[in-house]
Amino acid sequence: MAIVLHAHLPYVHSSEPGSLEEDWYFQALLECYIPLLEVLEAAAADPAQRPRLSLGLSPTLLSLLGSAELGARFQPWLAVRLELLAQAHPSHAAAASAQAARLEATIAAWQSCGGDLLPRFRRLQQAGVLDLLTCAATHGYLPLLREFPEAVRGQLLTAVREHERLLGTRPQGIWLPECAYYEGLDRILTGAGLRYAILDAHGLLHGLPRPRFGVYAPIVSPGGMAFFGRDSGSTLPVWSARDGYPGQAAYREFHRDLGWDLPSSELVEHGIASPRPLGLKLHSVSGRDCPLEQKQPYEPKRAAAAAAADAGHYLAGRREQLEQLAGAMERRPLLVAPFDAELFGHWWYEGPRFLAELFRQAPAASVGLVSLRESLGGGQTLQLCQPSPSSWGQGGYHNYWLNETNAWIVPEWHRATAAMVARVNSGVASAQARDLLNQAARELLLAQSSDWSFILRAGTTTDLARERIHRHLNRFWRLLAAVDGRDTPPADWLAAVQREDGLFPLVNAADWASLPLRSPPAG
Known part of the structure; x- marks a missing residue:
């Protein structure tokens, strides 16, 4: 199984301190990017584990991560939230204490690496744990730029150059923005030095000819680009709040935030002009249909136990799926599970812990984890196929952006x-x-x-x-x-x-x- 995450934020460096855009970045640092690095580093240090992850880092996000000016504002932002946590109601003492510990640990981690996360990503790639992918330079939706191939090429060449500048190696894989594809894009991609990408399932299944192994093996396009297809069975349990794990009662509620609950005067005193999400959430989901005002206090230990159980359930499902496929295929099946990275930690707070449990439990569950790049290195022949225009957005094509x-x-x-x-x-x-x-x-x-x-x-x-x-x-x-x-x-x-x-x-x-x-x- 290949787990693929795509980390992206728009460029917010021009924002003034305290802006909403800056909050987007700092909350993603606190809840997603730093916890993800910690999970991968801990798993890599355990000889019993074999963590593998393909991770797309968009060029705009890399620019933010490489900005010393923006990084200097992160620690004061964390300090303000530590002060605001002290105003939490006593009924949320356990959740507030755990959140305060997370903030303090983040401050310490930020200081220890000098506010520079990029070397940590580079080391994990050098160790074979990470396969780092690029994206279009500013996440431009490429099918809508196709009238001018020069626009598409400008997005791609700028991305490849920025990836190499900040991460030290030229990328071979790319996360296409919104996994969006159009006819002929493969030749522009290979012209930029790229070799593989991910599409939604119908990008392969509606291809010509229809791939013999469906989405369970990569194909190669006439332009020489390898494409992987998203497996819905491996993704739905993780991303869906309605039908999957994130909607379970024990997990932290995303929409109920201390920024809406505190008096405006308290926020103004800390330099926040009006109510807004602070990234301080002290309630649990409490039930899929539970109204926000009735959410119960978050219990961190209960949520951690749920993440471990859900990881085991997920791996058991993937093992069964792989065993069934292996009996019907002439080659080793591959499950590709792509997600927005911000799902893990930001939208689903327990997501990084879930990943840590996947890495820990995968050997015993007999589910082998592999990166996309690694999966292409086995010498297996790929079927020649013309992918279908597609995206992973609502409706499956381009209408959400047009x-x-x-x-x-x-x-x-x-x-x-x-x-x-x-x-x-x-x-x-x-x-x-x-x-x-x-x-x-x-x-x-x-x-x-x-x-x-x-x-x-x-x-x-x-x-x-x-x-x-x-x-x-x-x-x-x-x-x-x-x-x-x-x-x-x-x-x-x-x-x-x-x-x-x-x-x-x-x-x-x-x-x-x-x-x-x-x-x-x-x-």
Whole structure:
């Protein structure tokens, strides 16, 4: 079985201290990324275990993890939450004590590694525990960028370059944003040096020809890209709050947060202007249909016992599934279980403990864990198959990112990309113009983030999403005008833009140059 996690957040470095976007990042650090590292490191240190995990780290998330300026604000953020926990009701003493211990341990861990998590990811990859994948540079939804192959190539080449800069090795695997695929993407992927990716099940099952082994073995596309298919039997019990483990009564409730329960005056005293989620949750799920106001106090020991039991139940199900498949296949079956990494710890607080139990119990359960890269190294022949256009989003295709709420963005992307491609193709005369054009490339990439389309469709923080899209596009057009000599931005404006949106230091506007068309073969 291959467990695959995808860790991603939009770029929030430009935010002021205390912003909602900064909270997204710090809560993910506290609840997901740091616990995940701790689980993997502990499992790797135990000779009885053989932990394996494929993990996608998006380039925007890598930029955040590599930011010393943003990292310096994390410890004060933790300290504020420690102070607020002291205001919890006595009936939640056990949960508050456990949460305080987690915050204190995180502060100590952050100090011990100097606020730099990237070397820990690198060491786990070098040890063979992690298989680190990349993603499109800003999580651009590639099927909606396909009108200009240059836009897709710019997303991919920037991602590969940033991954190598921060993690020391060129990635071979990629988590396609939203697992979204369109015809011909495989050739652009291999052209960027990538070799394997994950699709939802119908991306393989609707392929031509239909794969002989379904989703239980990877296929290879005409462009030379290996694709793995998601196994719903291995994913549903873990991600579904309605039908799976996260909705069980003992686990920590996500939606009931101390930030909604404390008086506003208490929040203001600690520099928080209005009620908002703090990442401090002291209630249990208490039942799948239990109203928020009736949630019971969270009991950490009870939740830990449930995670151990659920991990055992999950592994037993996978062993039975593998045994049945092995009797019907001519090759060793592979179950691929992909998830958003933030499910483990942020949405499902006990998720990292569940993973720790999987690693601990897998040997006794006779379930072998393998990374995607490792699974391709066995010398087994892959069936040649053309994958089907698909995504893992609602509806299975592209409609969640192209509908009445967000379709207006697509022509804006196309207009900006057409101008970018034309400008790059015409050449750049000076180093100053090249710097401006590289910054325009950053703004275009940031405007293409699928996060904003998702937010518009979901109906949450839509003003923020619109503001980010317009901000990056407005900056793009002004920078392009400056390259052409039609505008001369004030020095302080340009410096502020380069400071706020200074990610991807190796970005190269030349990636948006049109490739020459190949001549058809003679005869």
